[in-house]
Amino acid sequence: MRETLDALADGDLTPAEAEARLRGYATTEAGRFDAAREHRRGIPEGILAEGKTPAETAAMADAAVGSTGRALVTRADDDTAEQVRAYLDAEHPDATVERDARARTLVAHAADYEPPVVDADVVVVSGGTADAHAAREAAVVAGEAGPRVETVEDVGVANLTRVLDEIETLRAADVVIAAAGREATLPTLVAGLVDAPVIGLPTATGYGVGGDGVAALLGLLQSCTVLSAVNVDAGFVAGTQAALIARGVDDPAAGPSP
Known part of the structure; x- marks a missing residue:
């Protein structure tokens, strides 16, 4: 504790960084940011923009960058993303900010941020272009946790050849996220072709x-091949689950920090 207080007094730590070290979270007017989650769980804290005002989301993103060097915002519409970017540009002018409009994510890294590195491969495969919103959210989230991430898009099972053309990529993965709507056959099919864990990501696409x-x-819960399933459009959950599996592949002895 004394070391943290001395660093704060010397100006080497911001108040947000000091609070995060001492309490494990940073407090804002919009809520408390879990700054210790990555250390505790091995996955980054995500800031869900849905249900928050743009100002509240921006305040949380500011606390995230200030306390951990990184902010990961999910489910941000265009207006929220623009306001968060403008706020971060003003408060952290040296930070980089990347936006994936289809995934509705925004990621900010401080200039001195050192991203984690996990020696494992995650492949995110999706059935159709309409599934890209959830698949890309999963890819962004998994990538922020450190593993290498590759995406394979639009290989729906209406033409099985499209899947088989990507079989080498799928079989080279340490963990696969398979996103599909309608009856979600793709994850079940992929799980029968690879020896890696498969996470089924159902999407809200289809008719009637x-x-x-x-x-x-x-369909995923009734799959005749072994896989796990997350909730509908839960790209964040699929991405974090894949990242945890990837960490285990990289270092089987590693586990969450106390």
Whole structure:
């Protein structure tokens, strides 16, 4: 504790960084940012923009960059993303900010941020272009945790050849995230072709009854090949689960820090 207080007094730490070290979280008017999550769980804290005002999201992103050197914002619409970017540009002018409009993510890194490196490969495969929102969110989140991430898009099972053309890439993965809507056959099919863990990511794409992702989720829960499934459009959860598996591949003895 004394070391942290001395660093704060010397100006080597910001108040947010000092609070994060002492308490494990940084407090803002919009809420408390879990600055210790990556140390504790091996995955980054995400800032969910849905349900927050742009100002609240920006305040949380500022606390994230200030306490950990990185902010990961999910489910940010264009207006929120623009306001968060403008706020971070003013408060952290040396930070880099990247936006994936399709994934609705925004990632900011401080100039001195050192990203984690995990020696493992995650492949995110999606059935159709309409599934890209969830698949890309998963890819962004997994990548922020350190493993190498590759995406394979638009290989729906209506033409099995498209999947088979990518079989070498899929089989080279240490963990696969398979995103699909409608009846979500793709994850079940992939899980029968690879020896890596497969995380099924159902998406809310399709027609009529069950087209809101329910049919896709139920299809994954009833899969005859072994896989795990996350909730509908839960790209963040799929990405973090894949990252945890990747960490285990990189260092089987590693575990969450106390």
